[in-house]
Amino acid sequence: MSGMRPTGKLHLGNYIGALANWVKLQDSGQYDCYFFIADVHALTTDYADTSKLAENVLEVAFDFLAAGLDPKRSTIFVQSHVNQHFELPMYLGMISPLGWLERVPSYKEMQENLTNKDLTTYGFLGYPVLMASDILLYQAQYVPVGQDQQAHVELTRELARRFNNFYKLNRRDVLPEPDVLLTPSPKLPGTDGRKMSKSYGNTILLSDPEPEVRHKLKTMVTDPARVRRKDPGDPDKCPVGDLHKVFSSPETMAKVYEGCRSADIGCIECKGWAADALVQVLNPIRERRAQLKDDEVEAILKDGSRRATVRAEQTMKEVRAAMQMP
Numbered sequence: 001m002s003g004m005r006p007t008g009k010l011h012l013g014n015y016i017g018a019l020a021n022w023v024k025l026q027d028s029g030q031y032d033c034y035f036f037i038a039d040v041h042a043l044t045t046d047y048a049d050t051s052k053l054a055e056n057v058l059e060v061a062f063d064f065l066a067a068g069l070d071p072k073r074s075t076i077f078v079q080s081h082v083n084q085h086f087e088l089p090m091y092l093g094m095i096s097p098l099g100w101l102e103r104v105p106s107y108k109e110m111q112e113n114l115t116n117k118d119l120t121t122y123g124f125l126g127y128p129v130l131m132a133s134d135i136l137l138y139q140a141q142y143v144p145v146g147q148d149q150q151a152h153v154e155l156t157r158e159l160a161r162r163f164n165n166f167y168k169l170n171r172r173d174v175l176p177e178p179d180v181l182l183t184p185s186p187k188l189p190g191t192d193g194r195k196m197s198k199s200y201g202n203t204i205l206l207s208d209p210e211p212e213v214r215h216k217l218k219t220m221v222t223d224p225a226r227v228r229r230k231d232p233g234d235p236d237k238c239p240v241g242d243l244h245k246v247f248s249s250p251e252t253m254a255k256v257y258e259g260c261r262s263a264d265i266g267c268i269e270c271k272g273w274a275a276d277a278l279v280q281v282l283n284p285i286r287e288r289r290a291q292l293k294d295d296e297v298e299a300i301l302k303d304g305s306r307r308a309t310v311r312a313e314q315t316m317k318e319v320r321a322a323m324q325m326p
Contacts, residue, residue: 001140001178003036003079006056010063012278013188013196013204015285016246021144023068023181033074033309034138037061037301040056040079041084044127045117061297063206066289071300081305084312088133091319094164096129104128105151133157136175137312143178146185153180163317167322174318186246189239192254193221207286210279217275222267223260232263240267240274247277 002022004010010019026033037060039053046053057078069076079085080325101107102125135143135156143153157177164173189195190202197203204216222240223233235241235256244256252273259265320326 001034001135001138001142002144003038003041003134004060005038005042006053006055006060007042008052009059009205009207010067011196011205012282013190013197013203014063015067015206016186016188017146018144018183019064019067019069022074025144025181026034026069026074031142034077034140034311035064035069035074036077036079036134036308037064038079038134041127041130043120044124044130045114045119047121047123056292057301058297061301062289062292063285065292065297065300066285067206068134071304075304075307075311076300077304077308079303081301082308082312084137084309084316085130085134087316088137088319089130091323092133092136092159092163093126093129095166096126096159099280100158101125101128101154104155115264128152128155129159132159135178136160137315138308139176139315140178141165142181144181144183146183148185150180153178167319169318169322174315174322187242189242190247191216191220191239193239195207204278204282206282208282209286209288210283213278213282214272214275217271217278218268222270226260226263226267230263230268233267235260240271243274244270244277247281248273249277290312 001195002018004014004018021033022033025031037057039057042053042056043050047213061076063077065071077187107125107128110124131152132155135153136159143156145153160173160175160177163175190197190200191204192200192202194200194202204213208216217240220240223235223238225231225237226233239259241256241260244253248256255265256270256273260270317326
C-alpha cells in the first residue's frame with residue numbers, strides 16, 4: 001500500500017524514489033498491491049487553491065500507467081473516491097494523542113520550509129492520522145517507503161496498537177501493524193544540484209521529449225572544481241555523476257571516472273552520455289503515455305476506486321463492530 005500526491009506530471013525523482021519500486025513489487029507477483037493518488041493529502045498544505053487538483057490527478061494517473069503500473073495486477077485509485085478514507089481517520093483521530101502528532105519529524109520541518117503557507121490547521125496536524133488510515137484501511141502488511149518515511153509507518157503501528165488495545169472483535173485484533181518494506185532511494189539531484197523538486201524548478205519530467213531532456217542536461221551544474229576544460233574533476237562531487245550512478249552502465253561509469261579525473265573528457269561530453277542513459281529509460285515511458293486517452297484513464301481510476309471501496313468496506317465493517325458502532 002502506497003500513494004503519491006497529485007502535484008502534476010511526475011519527474012525522475014518521483015520515479016526513482018517510489019514509482020519504479022512500485023512497478024517492481026507489482027511485477028514480482030508476491031504482493032496484492034494498492035496504489036493511490038492522494039488528493040486529500042494535497043489539501044493538507046495546498047487547500048487555498050484547488051483549481052488544478054482534478055487536472056493534476058489525471059496527470060499523475062497517466063504517469064502511473066506509463067511507468068508500468070498495471071490495473072489488472074494492481075488496484076489504482078483516487079483517495080477521495082473511496083469514502084472510507086474519510087471515515088477511518090475520524091475514528092482514529094478520536095484516540096490519537098496530540099503529542100504523537102506534534103512529534104512527527106515532518107510536522108515542524110514543513111512548517112519551517114513552507115513559510116508562505118498557513119499550516120496551523122486541523123488538517124495539517126492530523127495529516128499523520130490520515131496517512132495511517134490509508135494504510136490500515138486495507139489491513140496492509142507492508143508499506144514500501146524510503147528511510148525518511150519510517151517515522152510515519154511507526155506512528156501507524158502505534159495507532160493500530162492503541163486501537164487494538166481499546167477495541168477487539170471476538171477477542172482478536174482488527175488492525176494489523178504494518179511492516180516497513182524499505183526500498184532503495186538513491187540520491188537524485190535536479191539540474192541545479194539540489195534535490196529534484198518542482199518547487200525548485202529543477203526537474204526532468206517523465207513526459208519530457210528527448211530534445212528537452214538533452215537541453216536540460218546541458219544546463220546542469222557540474223563539479224565546481226572544473227572551472228576550465230583542462231581542470232580535473234570528481235564524479236563523486238558532481239550532480240551529473242550522481243545521475244550516471246543511477247542510470248548509466250558500468251562501462252559508461254568507468255569512462256566517466258577515468259575521463260573526468262584525468263580531464264580527458266569535458267563536461268558537455270559527460271552530460272551527453274548521461275542524456276543517452278536517461279532517454280533509454282524515458283522514451284518508452286513517454287511513448288506509452290502518448291497512447292493513453294483521458295476516458296481510458298478515467299475508467300481505470302473509476303474501476304480501481306470501486307475495487308478499493310469493496311476492500312476498504314470489509315475493514316470498516318470490522319472496525320465499526322469492534323467499536324460497537326455497527
